[in-house]
Structures are given as structure tokens and as C-alpha cells.
Amino acid sequence: MDNSQVLTLETGRKLGYAEYGAEGGNPVFYFHGYPGSRLEAGLMEDHWESSGIHLISVDRPGMGLSEYQPRRTILDTPDDVMELATHLGLESYGVMGVSGGGPYALACAYKIPSDQIVGCAVISGSGPYHLTQEGLGKGERYMLSIARNLPSAFGFLLWFQLGRNVGREEWWEKNYAGMTAGAPEPDERILNDTRMKENIKVKTVEAFRQGSRGLVHDFVLYSKDWGYELNEIPAETRLHLFHGELDKNVPPHIARTVADKIPHCVAKFYPDEGHMSVFVNRFNEIVSSVKG
DSSP: OOOEEEEEOTTSOEEEEEEEEOTTSEEEEEEOOSSOOGGGGGGGHHHHHHTTEEEEEEOOTTSTTSOOOTTOOGGGHHHHHHHHHHHTTOSOEEEEEEGGGHHHHHHHHHHSOTTTEEEEEEESOOOOTTTOOTTOOHHHHHHHHHHHHOHHHHHHHHIIIIITTTTOHHHHHHHHHHHHHTSOHHHHHHHTSHHHHHHHHHHHHHHTTTOSHHHHHHHHHHHSOOSSOGGGSOTTSOEEEEEETTOSSSOHHHHHHHHHHSTTOEEEEETTOOTTHHHHHTHHHHHHTTOO
16 A cells, blocks of 8 residues: 655755654665655565564655655755654664665764664665776666766756656566566566566556656766765664675675775675575565664
């Protein structure tokens, strides 16, 4: 069920979010992947409920229901989270970032007072590409370079390749088949699930609800310095990283770079997991890391 809501922040900007899981359960803020939206978390709705998690999944500015924010930085997200937490009456909570949501979960661990963050989990998280691009293909390196140096050109490429097509059923079927065929075996099994297929489509279409401007901005932020140092995340904040050794989307070397720069990070690498399968197959372990 889509429990979408919109909060008007003190600045007047609108922030979209959806709540899933157990009412009165352990509160956890969820940061979606790229391209994505708050609806991504709906795939695991039954699991949130049975795990006693009250999940708050937030749209990033310019995606889904969240209003675009010019000059946004990754470090602006924790401010939105703290204001939303106050609105919801939450004094402490966990944070969880999946894939492209990883840098935002880490930003919360860095900026939000440690007595408010009961745990931070990064699952298949994107890394500091300004520090290392080892393991990335030529196409990915090219796109990061374009985003960093020519964001308007990246915006055109994103619209031409994805934005203008995302709502077309025939294109989607063909594109999804290609994505599935190129995935490692653990991810291929996950991608062939009917619910997963529908969720990926729905959350991606929702990401482009307002066009591609927010998505372009997001990718540009990935390509540059994040605005905070990983080794300055307070040691008092419990932090876990979960990553599959078969991950083709975010090569394991990048996740190790993140883990190495956070001395107190508890990192777990799974030899038989890919980019998506980690979250599904290791769900209970991941959830335990963000419970109070």
C-alpha cells in the first residue's frame, strides 16, 4: 500500500515521503537508489511489518513528490530528515541507504547528533567516485565525467536514454530483459520475481514524475566530493556496511574504500551475493543493525 504524504518544510519546500511497516515500531529512514523514489521501499512492505520496523522512505528533491531544491548538496539531506523526524515526533531513529542512497545515509551519520542515530546501514552503497573509480566500466566512467564537467549534456543523455522512454511498456519490457540477462545469477533470480519487476518500473516512473532535473542533480553530486569526510563520522554512531562480491553495479572495491575510511565501520562482504540480492537475502541481518 502506498502511504505517501507531503510535508511542507519551514523553508516552504515540499518533501515527499511514504511510511511502511509497523505502526509504533522501530523508526528507520530509508534512502532510495538511483534512479528511484520513496516507492522503492514498498517492495519489502510485508517484511518491514513482520520485523517491527516503522519505515519512512523519503523522495530526494526533484524526484517523486519532493520539490526540486536548487544548489542542493548531499549534506542538506540530514536537515530534511531532522525536520521530518520532529514532525513525526521521533527522538531517535535508524537510517538506511541502498545503492545510490548510501551517500545520504552516511551524511546523516556524519551530521545528525549521534544520540539521535541508533544505527546506520549502507546496502550495496555507491562510493566516493571522486576518490576511486576502480572496477567501473568505461561507460560508467564516461557518464561520471560528463556529469561532473557538462551537467547539461548529462541531462540530455539521461532524458534521451531513459526519461522519454520510461513510461513506454514495449521499451520497458525490452530494457528490463536486457538488464536481467546481464546480471549475476543471484540478482537474476531476484529480477525475475514479478513483484520486483513491477516495483522497479513503478519507482523509476515515479522518479521522473517532475522530469529529469532532480535526477541530473543527484548524479552530479555522486560525481563530486560529497562535502564531508568519511573518517569524521562519529565513532559513537553504529555503522554497518553490507555488500555482495558479485555486485556489478557498485564494484566491491568501492565499498571497501568506504569501509577503510570509516575506522569503526562493521563491513560484511558476501561471496555469493550481487547488487540486489544482498538486501533480499540478508534482510534480517540488515534490519538488526538499525534497530534501537
